[in-house]
Amino acid sequence: MKEKIIPITAIVIGLIAFLLTGQYLRSQRDALEKERQKLYAGAKRIDIVVASSDIPSQTAIRKEDLGLDSVIESTVPPDVVTPEDAQQIIGKKVIFAVGRTRAIMWGNIEGSDRAAETSLASIISKNMRAISLPISGAATVSSMVQPNDRVDVLGTFSFPSKKKPNEMENATITVLQDVTVLATGQTMAKQAGKRRSQLGNASYNTVTVEVTPKEAELLVFAQQMKGSLYLSLRNSTDVSFEKELPEINFEHIEKSLPEMNQYRQKVIRHRTTY
Structure with a gap:
């Protein structure tokens, strides 16, 4: 009988503690709300x-x-x-x-x-984050990427080989697509109204992009992998998304190069159905 009473008593005590904790938290919340209203009551x-x-x-x-x-x-x-x-x-x-x-x-x-x-914080969209990437020169389309441009972020990293686990091989992947550039160096997007030629003359060593919190983690991890990041510039009206982009390594280039060249000639150069 005692063995049955002990679990029941524990459950009852737990429920009481839960209810009291909830009541306390509600009272604290109400108190904070009253203080907030009092603080702003006379505010202009x-x-x-x-x-x-x-x-x-x-x-x-x-x-x-x-x-x-x-x-x-x-x-x-x-x-x-x-x-x-x-x-x-x-x-x-x-x-x-x-x-x-x-x-x-x-x-x-x-x-x-x-x-x-x-500040930069004032132009970041709600629920988004700004993160700077150490990219410059050719990796930023000859420094022609400017604030308010849309870009894809690509990276080349060393991965363990799938066929030879004890060896490393280089591979290039598209990390993110259709990302907004907030700033290049110290030039923020709020200056995008200036002539593009003026901004294009300025050199920079970092590019700040707007991403979600999860994407920010991804970019930080990518930088820690000691790889190389690159930006590919998009048309400002292009919001397309490429699904299932492959991981590019030497083996993939050997197999896919003829097909890619054929696609370029038929679709891109001549604009016909592939």
Whole structure:
């Protein structure tokens, strides 16, 4: 009988502890919410311009794309667009996509001469991360990759051979596709309104890209493998995704080179059905 009572007692005690813990956490949450409301109760609020619907990157802003939101003044970034200036941005393109209800920033308006000297963090999309890659020269298409470009990230690494496990072999893989470039060196995307030729003259040793948290881990791991990273430049309107890209090694080149050349001649050069 005692053996049955002990487990039941333990379960009851566990349930009571769980309920008390939940009650305590709720009370703490309510207390924090009250403090937050008290803190902001007397704070000055101002209206700012926000997106009333999603605005894709490189899209001209329309009047119907804009709305207003009331926010606490102390939380407003220095280059946010205010209602009195809303008319000035109509017809201008946004550099990066703006999500619904997100504030419109001067730094995200193409060609704007009113962009404040903001930090890189201000141009990173919500739920995304910025990570810098030590890439320069030929690996960045002769340094012609610029902020706001779209690129694929490729890497060449040494892997254990599948046929000879005790030996290493080099292989090239596409790590990520359709990635946005936030900055090249110290030049950020908010400067993309400048003439491309001016930006193209600047040399750099790093390229900062916008990725998801999981992709950031992948890129960090790729760098730690002591391989070489390269960027391939995409057309700004190309959002295609290539599925099942192969791992390229010497054996693959030997087998696939004739087929790849045939594809180039039939499809790319002559634009016929392959």
